[in-house]
Each structure stands twice: as structure tokens, then as C-alpha cells.
Amino acid sequence: MEFVAAPARLSTADAAFEHDFAQRLHWSADTDAAIEQRVADILADVQARGDAAVLEYTARFDGLSADNLAALELSKDELKAAFDSLPAQQREALEFAARRVRVYHEAQKKANGESWSYRDEDGTLLGQKVTPLDRVGIYVPGGKAAYPSSVLMNAIPAHVAGVPEIIMVVPTPKGEKNALVLAAAYVAGVTRAFTIGGAQAVAALAYGTATVPKVDKITGPGNAYVASAKKRVFGMVGIDMIAGPSEILVLADGTTPPEWVAMDLFSQAEHDELAQSILLCPDAAYIDAVQREIDRLLPEMPRKAIIAKSLTDRGALILTRDMEEACAISNRIAPEHLEVSSRDPHKWEPLLKHAGAIFLGAYTSESLGDYCAGPNHVLPTSGTARFSSPLGVYDFQKRSSIIEVSEAGAQTLGKTAAVLAYGEGLQGHARAAEMRLK
Amino acid sequence: MEFVAAPARLSTADAAFEHDFAQRLHWSADTDAAIEQRVADILADVQARGDAAVLEYTARFDGLSADNLAALELSKDELKAAFDSLPAQQREALEFAARRVRVYHEAQKKANGESWSYRDEDGTLLGQKVTPLDRVGIYVPGGKAAYPSSVLMNAIPAHVAGVPEIIMVVPTPKGEKNALVLAAAYVAGVTRAFTIGGAQAVAALAYGTATVPKVDKITGPGNAYVASAKKRVFGMVGIDMIAGPSEILVLADGTTPPEWVAMDLFSQAEHDELAQSILLCPDAAYIDAVQREIDRLLPEMPRKAIIAKSLTDRGALILTRDMEEACAISNRIAPEHLEVSSRDPHKWEPLLKHAGAIFLGAYTSESLGDYCAGPNHVLPTSGTARFSSPLGVYDFQKRSSIIEVSEAGAQTLGKTAAVLAYGEGLQGHARAAEMRLK
Structure with missing residues (x-):
């Protein structure tokens, strides 16, 4: 079967631009009322019956049965064994990535996460004490979207913040474990791990059960059930943002090899069919060249079906009048990932107001940031970069005002x-x- | 009519302590399903019909009619006139408080809210750019709980963060305006202000209407309708925490004049009948003395009915074995306001892990912090200090990772x-x- 990736071609000079642009961007976070109701029932049941309810849902939804919930805990030895079982190249890559992520988040803590105080003229002391949370829960998706990098990106900032207990939950449908995910938990220093998932795992973390300890905050991505459950327990525990589909926006001045840009668009589109990849560029010939590279490279991609659908349904190659206009449009989108693929990225960076992460220059492919540059890959989606931030050490700290x-x-x-x-x-x-x- | 304030007398040495303590602390944030549904309807209606819907609800719920929504905007001249109309003492108090709150939040921004970056050995640049939100909405309750200090505490951190547009909404039932609230908006530098409230005001800010601009984040306290509306629009816009009833916990070593402690407990209890005031002290005779002061002072208090009900229903005087145990219990409660009324507060402060604000020493009454010490009085309630923080400059900033x-x-x-x-x-x-x- 042949796939075609045909992102929309728009031009800001067209009369229809505003209409077409709005239509491309439209995505609704509205949740399904049926899912909402089922999640509410699961939460209430876990709150009432604890371990027994979690076991039942795990058997029903994940096809994984156990006599008791303690049997679903992964021991530290098992995490270490998973790490030891990996090829050396993967072990080294995990440790290299973990080290860089740790160094970055340590710098973040030092820059923005330390206690401070001052005394005014009359001797009054004012400040804030910054302290880690006591215990956090990390949700790690299982199945097809089981990403070890997400384990690192959630657990390491918590660790750097000084959180003494990090509880990971990861569903293992039919008991199938992902060695890389378990190894990442070992490398990141997760305290305890349970092979449970879905709304029942969120409930166990939020309310606590006889076996799963109650946490103060739950972070990490998940499917619609997990997202709905997190939103419901918000207030009783802290949560990070509810993530929408992933997005990349490439601002190009036409100096980057077009195949690099095409592959960067693919690397977002391959996540899922709802992912959004957009190119903004003032050079029509360059946009044509990128489309040619898309056509040339697509057949080589194992995930070409997903890429083709994502780019055709939600992608866009947008011709702008100039780079300034491209920056202005980027600010309207407030993208999760923003590549400034330009010979002179520092000229444009000050014009960029809203983005989860800004990747400067042709060498900074988003994928480097996803895995090992150091900054967090958990980023605000769906325009929420207008008011929210990457996951960070600050998400695992809280502040108390000090007044004397x-x-x-x-x-x-x-x-x-x-x-x-x-x-x-x-x-x-x-x-x-x-x-x-x- | 005579009122009696009889807080529960508990002792950690009693066998029944854990049970009685849990019962006293119990408070459920569960919202009324009928309110939830009405709020959902109002939000949908404002999203669909904009100004017209806001006008209708304002007429229906606040008894305030206008030809169009623009007529419900307060001009800057009107805010200034309200300020000018105040007695000199109130004008000066507002300006004094605003100045101190500003200085504190400027220190906070400098300590924890600036952009940072570093280059590693191979020349790779990593960091975060910290930028203000573009436009925020501040909800200010009207009617009986119209607090000018809340205007300062919400608007000034936004201003210090560099937010260029601060939109205030404040209901004015039957058109009655509170001069102090309007004056506070003038002093705090609010950009625009509308006399609308309830779920319809939250909807107007979240979706935008022809007259009310869409904001990126909504902060500020409100009744059950406002809280439900904020929770529903969360994700589309940012929100601060959903506030529960206010709480004070006093840790006393018995060296503070007992009438001071009694009045500090009153100052929380007078907020509303659900407010919670708790004293933890290892000295039984001192607890008796505080109860005597409660009895003596209560009749003098204009809000004695509220104070008596709040203290009797939700208050507690708890005898502990020692100060260390008192600190441990305080950590379990994670109170909004925590007074360390001790001769040696710095001895106990390091033991205190969870609290919205910590007031050290006998002179630091919570009320000084509520108005003018400098730190924010918008604080996490209902134990959420375990994972969340006072409102601050950081709530009006967001971060973008920078990678080159x-x-x-x-x-x-x-x-x-x-x-x-x-x-x-x-x-x-x-x-x-x-x-x-x-």
C-alpha cells in the first residue's frame, strides 16, 4: 500500500488564510462523557475497596491476575536485572541521558529553586522556604507507547528536588514487561514500582490503598482514562498538566538541509495520528524542497502510515511574508516544540514569547531534546505554553512563606x-x- | 443572645486521640452536583452567546441591569475617584501595604524567577527563558466578603511578573460598589475592571466575549459557583488553587500572652463558620488560660456568632507531649497559616515541613501577614500545602526551555x-x- 503525506499548503498572503489556519489548528480537548462516568466509578470503587478493586480492574483491563497487590510490585532486584539484561549500548545510552538530564535539572534547582530571605530596616524577616514534596507518583504508559525516556524525565527532576519517595506505576498488559522501562526506573532511582495502570492506578496513588502508598502529586502522561482520572483527583493531590497531542513547529529561513526539516516533521508526526507538524517559512522554493523530501523519505519510514495520516490531516507548510511574521504566528500557536532552523537563531529567539521548548539552530533537532540534551521533554501542549511550563524541579517542590x-x-x-x-x-x-x- | 466558643479539647495522650483528631480535621471538598450542572450550563451559554449571556446572568443573579457589557466596565477615572474619596488613613494604609507587597514580590522574582542558561564543554547552550503571561484575569468576590487586600495580593504579583494586562472582575450586587476594592484596583495598577461575577465572569475571562478579553490565567477566590467554573475551564486557561475554608494552626510553647493567641484564633474563625482554628501546646495550664481569654473576649467581638460556631464546630485546643510532637502533628495537618508562638521559633521552624505561611514569634500575628507584611495572603488550604505554594510571581510567569x-x-x-x-x-x-x- 502506498502512503501520501500531503500537509496543507497555506500562505499568509491568501484571503482565506485566517479561516484555513484556524481550521488546521482546531483541536478539542473535550472528553467523552462515557469515559468520564466510568472513571468516576473506578475512582469511587478504589477509594472504597482499595487493593481488591485495583486487582479486579487490573485483571479485567490488563489481563493480568495476581493473588494480591503486593505480587504486582516490582522489586529493586528486578529493576536492576532488567538493566543488566540490556545490550551495553542501551545501558550506556540510558546512563548518558540520565546524567545530562540530572545536570540540567540541578542547574534549574540552583537558579530557581532555592530558599531565600531578607531582613528589612526594622529587623523583620521575610522570605520563602523551598522544600521537596514527601512522596510523588509517576504514571508511565505501557503497551505501544512505553517510553523509558519518560521515566527519566519524570523521576529525575523529582529526585533532584529531593523527593524521598518516588512511586512508579506502569501497566504491563498480559504481564509483558518492557525491559527498557524497568531499566530506566533503575537508572532514575525510582523508590517503588507497581505494574498497574489506568484510572485504577491513579486512584491507588491519590487515595492510597493497603499496598500502594498515597502520594502528594501525580505526574506523567496517559490515555484518556488516565487524563480524566488525574483531572478528577486534582485538588486532593497535585497533578502536572493534562497533555494533548504532541506538536512541532519549525521556523525555517531556508538555510537548513530540507531533508533535516522533513525528518524533524516526521519525528513528531510518527507519535500518533493526532500529532501536529507545522513548517513556517518565507521561502516558497524551500517549502517545495521540504515537500519533495517528505515524498522521498516517507516510503523508508516504518511508521509511514501514521506519519502520512498525521501530516495530511493536521500538518501544514505555511508560506509567510518574512521571518518576523513567522515568529508572530508561532506566538499565536504557542507550540510545544519550536525549532528555529535558521542560520541566525538568536536574532529570532527574542521575538518568540510562547513555547514549551525552543530549539535553536539547524543542529538542534527536537529528538536530541527528547532524549538527552538535558531539558525536560514533558512540555505544555495545545497552546498551554501561553501559561504553563515544562515539567521541572519546581513541580516537585513547594514553598512556604516565612515571616518574622x-x-x-x-x-x-x-x-x-x-x-x-x-x-x-x-x-x-x-x-x-x-x-x-x- | 449569648454565644459560647467551645473548641474541642484533645490530648495526644488519649487513646481516642487519632479518632477525634481525624473527625475534627475532616472536611470534604465535594461539590454539589446541582451546582456543577448549573455552572456547566452557564459556561456553555457564555461561550455561545458572549456578552448577551453575561448581561442576562448579571441581571438575574446580581440584580444589575445594563444595556451592554461596556456599561459594566469601570473606567480608570472611576477607580481613581474611589481612591480619592477615601479618608487619608485608608489611602495611606492601602499604599503602604501595596508598597510592602511589591517589594517582597520583587525579591521573590529576583530569587526564583529569572531566566538562566549555561554552556557545556562542547558549546551546547541550555537554559530556561522566564517570561510573563500576556493577560490575566483576577476574580474579586463582591458582597459580604469583598476584600481590598485580595485585590493587592492578586494584582501586584502579576504586575511584578511583568504581565501587561490585568483584567479584574468583581460582582457589585444591585450595583453597590465597594470603594476600598475599587481604590485597591487603582493602587495595584489593574488594567481594566468589570462589575461582573459568578460563573459567568469566569466564562467571560476564559472564552473572551466581544467586550471582555480572553485571558491566559484566572486567579482569585470565589464561592462554590466560581470554584466550580474555574475547575471546569482549567486546561483551557491556567488557574490558581481552588481554595477551601481558611485555617490557622498555632504552635505555642506557653510564653505568648494568652489573649494574643485567643485573638489570633478569632481572626481566623471570624472569616466563616467553616474556618478552622487549632492550638497545639504542651502546657495544659496555658491551654486553660487561652480558653479563659476566649470566653472573656468573645462578647466584645462584632462577629461573635460566626466565631463561636466556627470554634465550637471545627476548632480544637490540643495538648501535646512536647513541642516536637506538636511540630509533627502540624506537618500532618499542613495548615494554611502556621503561627509558631514561641520564644525560640527558629528552634522549631526547621521541623516544619508543610505550611502555606509560617509566622515566627509572638509579634508575628497572622493578621500582619494578611495585610501588609509583604508575603502573599493567597495560600494553599485543606492540606494542599503538602504539594502547593502561596500565590506568587511564579504564578504569572511561564518558562520555555532553551536548547542550542x-x-x-x-x-x-x-x-x-x-x-x-x-x-x-x-x-x-x-x-x-x-x-x-x-
Whole structure:
């Protein structure tokens, strides 16, 4: 069977551009009401019956039976054995990637995640204490989208933050384990791991059961059931963002070999049919060249069916008037991954306001960032880069304000606080401040 | 009518302590299904009909009619006029508080909110760019809980973060405006303000209407309708935490005048009947003294009915074996406000792991922090301090990872990325990395 990858060809100069552009971008995160209801039932059942409910759902949905939930825990020895079983090349690659991810997140913690304080003139101490969460849960998808790199990207920032207990859950349909995923858990220093998944695993982490400890926050990607469950337990525990389909946007000035750009578009499109790959470029001849490389390279790709459907249904090659306009359109999209494939990427970077990660220059393919450059590959999708950030050490820390008002400080602050408290009709607040006045 | 404030008397030495303690702490955030459905309908209606729907709900729920939504916008002149109309004492108190809150949040931004980067040996650049959100919405409750201090605490961190547009919504039932709230908006530098509220205001901010601009994030407290609406639009826009009832926990070593502690407990209890005030102390005689002060001071309090019900239904005076145990119990509660009313607060502070804000020493009454010490008074409630933080500059910023791989870096990173990508069955990723190899 022959596949064709025909991304939409748009031009900002066309009268229909705004309409066509909006249509291409449209994606609805609306969840299925039936899924919502089933998830609500599963959560309630796990909350009520604990281990027994988790075991039943695991048998039913994953075809994996066990006498008790403890039998579904992976021992540290088993994780280590999985690591030892890998070819040397894979072991070294995992350790190399883990080391770079760790170094990057340590720099992040140092730059943005340390406690701070100051004293003002009257001796009053003000600041924030930054501390790690006590225990976090990491959801790792099983089956066809079982990614060891996701284990590293979730567990290492938690580890760097200083979280003492990292609980991983990963479904193993029919008991089939992915050695790379188990090895990654070993390399990343996961504390405990259970072969459970779906809404039942999220429920076990959020409520705790006799066997699975209750966590403070749950991170990691998952299918529609997992996403719905995470959204429901949000507030009782912390969660990271709910991820939509993955996206790449390439801003090209026409100086990168077009086959590199074509392959970068593929590397997003191959994730799934809903993934979105977009090229913005002011050079029509270059766009033609990229399309030719797409046509030439597609037949070689094992995942060509997915790539062809993703590019044809959701991809776009967009001709812009100039690079400035390309940057402006990128800001409207707020892409998850943004490649600035230009000879002069630092000229354009300051114009780019919203993106999960910005990849500068032709050598910085997104795939390097996905695995081992160091920064996190868990990034805001579907335009949420307008208000949210890559997963980071800060997601595994929380802050407590520190205030120590001196006797002298209590005199000036107390008068102001009392005026405002009386103004709000809160006399208890006012009196508490006044009692500290001499 | 006489009111009695009878907080539960517990002792950690009692066999029944764990049971009684759990019962006291129990609070369920479960929302009413009827409210959920009405909110879903309002959101859908505002999304479909925009201004017209907002106008109708404002007329129906707030008794405030207007020909068009533009008529419900407060001009900057009107905000300034409200400020000018205040007594000098209130004007000065607002400006004093705003200045201190600004200085604190500027220090916070400098400590934890600046862009950073480094180059590794092979010239690869890694870091994060920290940028402000473009436009945020601030929800300010109207009616009986209209707090000007909340305007300062939400708007100033946004301003310090560099958010260019801050849109405030505040319901004004029957058109009655609160001069202090409007004045606070003026002092805090709010960009635009609308007298709308409820789920319809949240919808207007999340979806945008012809008159109300769409924002990237919505912060600020509100009633059950507002909380439900915020939870529903989460993901499409950012939100801060969903707040539960306010709480104070006082850790006392018995050296603070007991009337100060009694009044600090009142200052939380007066917020509403669901508010929770707890004292932890190893000194039984001191606990008795605090109860005597509660009895003595209660009749003087204008909000004595609320205080009595809050303390009796949800308050507790807990005798502990020692201060260490008191700290351990505090960590289990993870309170919103934590006063360390001790002669030696720095001895206990390192033992305190989870709290929204920690107030050190007898002079540091919570009310000083609520209004003008500097730190934010929007804090995690209901134990969510285990995993979340005070509102801060970081809530109005987002991060983009920056990666620039050098040609040399692409050689080492590319080999590792290719190994891992092939291991995950993502050949496009692998090929994209390999194309950059020499």
C-alpha cells in the first residue's frame, strides 16, 4: 500500500488564510462523557475497596491476575536485572541521558529553586522556604507507547528536588514487561514500582490503598482514562498538566538541509495520528524542497502510515511574508516544540514569547531534546505554553512563606493592618494587630 | 443572645486521640452536583452567546441591569475617584501595604524567577527563558466578603511578573460598589475592571466575549459557583488553587500572652463558620488560660456568632507531649497559616515541613501577614500545602526551555538519542538525530 503525506499548503498572503489556519489548528480537548462516568466509578470503587478493586480492574483491563497487590510490585532486584539484561549500548545510552538530564535539572534547582530571605530596616524577616514534596507518583504508559525516556524525565527532576519517595506505576498488559522501562526506573532511582495502570492506578496513588502508598502529586502522561482520572483527583493531590497531542513547529529561513526539516516533521508526526507538524517559512522554493523530501523519505519510514495520516490531516507548510511574521504566528500557536532552523537563531529567539521548548539552530533537532540534551521533554501542549511550563524541579517542590515580624516592625505594620482590617469589617484581625502595639 | 466558643479539647495522650483528631480535621471538598450542572450550563451559554449571556446572568443573579457589557466596565477615572474619596488613613494604609507587597514580590522574582542558561564543554547552550503571561484575569468576590487586600495580593504579583494586562472582575450586587476594592484596583495598577461575577465572569475571562478579553490565567477566590467554573475551564486557561475554608494552626510553647493567641484564633474563625482554628501546646495550664481569654473576649467581638460556631464546630485546643510532637502533628495537618508562638521559633521552624505561611514569634500575628507584611495572603488550604505554594510571581510567569546544540554536541548527543529512539521504536526521531552526524 502506498502512503501520501500531503500537509496543507497555506500562505499568509491568501484571503482565506485566517479561516484555513484556524481550521488546521482546531483541536478539542473535550472528553467523552462515557469515559468520564466510568472513571468516576473506578475512582469511587478504589477509594472504597482499595487493593481488591485495583486487582479486579487490573485483571479485567490488563489481563493480568495476581493473588494480591503486593505480587504486582516490582522489586529493586528486578529493576536492576532488567538493566543488566540490556545490550551495553542501551545501558550506556540510558546512563548518558540520565546524567545530562540530572545536570540540567540541578542547574534549574540552583537558579530557581532555592530558599531565600531578607531582613528589612526594622529587623523583620521575610522570605520563602523551598522544600521537596514527601512522596510523588509517576504514571508511565505501557503497551505501544512505553517510553523509558519518560521515566527519566519524570523521576529525575523529582529526585533532584529531593523527593524521598518516588512511586512508579506502569501497566504491563498480559504481564509483558518492557525491559527498557524497568531499566530506566533503575537508572532514575525510582523508590517503588507497581505494574498497574489506568484510572485504577491513579486512584491507588491519590487515595492510597493497603499496598500502594498515597502520594502528594501525580505526574506523567496517559490515555484518556488516565487524563480524566488525574483531572478528577486534582485538588486532593497535585497533578502536572493534562497533555494533548504532541506538536512541532519549525521556523525555517531556508538555510537548513530540507531533508533535516522533513525528518524533524516526521519525528513528531510518527507519535500518533493526532500529532501536529507545522513548517513556517518565507521561502516558497524551500517549502517545495521540504515537500519533495517528505515524498522521498516517507516510503523508508516504518511508521509511514501514521506519519502520512498525521501530516495530511493536521500538518501544514505555511508560506509567510518574512521571518518576523513567522515568529508572530508561532506566538499565536504557542507550540510545544519550536525549532528555529535558521542560520541566525538568536536574532529570532527574542521575538518568540510562547513555547514549551525552543530549539535553536539547524543542529538542534527536537529528538536530541527528547532524549538527552538535558531539558525536560514533558512540555505544555495545545497552546498551554501561553501559561504553563515544562515539567521541572519546581513541580516537585513547594514553598512556604516565612515571616518574622520584629517588635519594632509590629508597631508600623500593626497600625496599617488594623486600618485595613476595620475597613474590611474583620475586627478580630484588627484587634490581633492592635494587641501587639505598645 | 449569648454565644459560647467551645473548641474541642484533645490530648495526644488519649487513646481516642487519632479518632477525634481525624473527625475534627475532616472536611470534604465535594461539590454539589446541582451546582456543577448549573455552572456547566452557564459556561456553555457564555461561550455561545458572549456578552448577551453575561448581561442576562448579571441581571438575574446580581440584580444589575445594563444595556451592554461596556456599561459594566469601570473606567480608570472611576477607580481613581474611589481612591480619592477615601479618608487619608485608608489611602495611606492601602499604599503602604501595596508598597510592602511589591517589594517582597520583587525579591521573590529576583530569587526564583529569572531566566538562566549555561554552556557545556562542547558549546551546547541550555537554559530556561522566564517570561510573563500576556493577560490575566483576577476574580474579586463582591458582597459580604469583598476584600481590598485580595485585590493587592492578586494584582501586584502579576504586575511584578511583568504581565501587561490585568483584567479584574468583581460582582457589585444591585450595583453597590465597594470603594476600598475599587481604590485597591487603582493602587495595584489593574488594567481594566468589570462589575461582573459568578460563573459567568469566569466564562467571560476564559472564552473572551466581544467586550471582555480572553485571558491566559484566572486567579482569585470565589464561592462554590466560581470554584466550580474555574475547575471546569482549567486546561483551557491556567488557574490558581481552588481554595477551601481558611485555617490557622498555632504552635505555642506557653510564653505568648494568652489573649494574643485567643485573638489570633478569632481572626481566623471570624472569616466563616467553616474556618478552622487549632492550638497545639504542651502546657495544659496555658491551654486553660487561652480558653479563659476566649470566653472573656468573645462578647466584645462584632462577629461573635460566626466565631463561636466556627470554634465550637471545627476548632480544637490540643495538648501535646512536647513541642516536637506538636511540630509533627502540624506537618500532618499542613495548615494554611502556621503561627509558631514561641520564644525560640527558629528552634522549631526547621521541623516544619508543610505550611502555606509560617509566622515566627509572638509579634508575628497572622493578621500582619494578611495585610501588609509583604508575603502573599493567597495560600494553599485543606492540606494542599503538602504539594502547593502561596500565590506568587511564579504564578504569572511561564518558562520555555532553551536548547542550542553545537555541531560538536550533535555528534555525541545524536548517537545516544538514536540508540534510545530505536529502542522506543521511533525511527523518525532516530533518523533526525543521525542526519546531524558527520
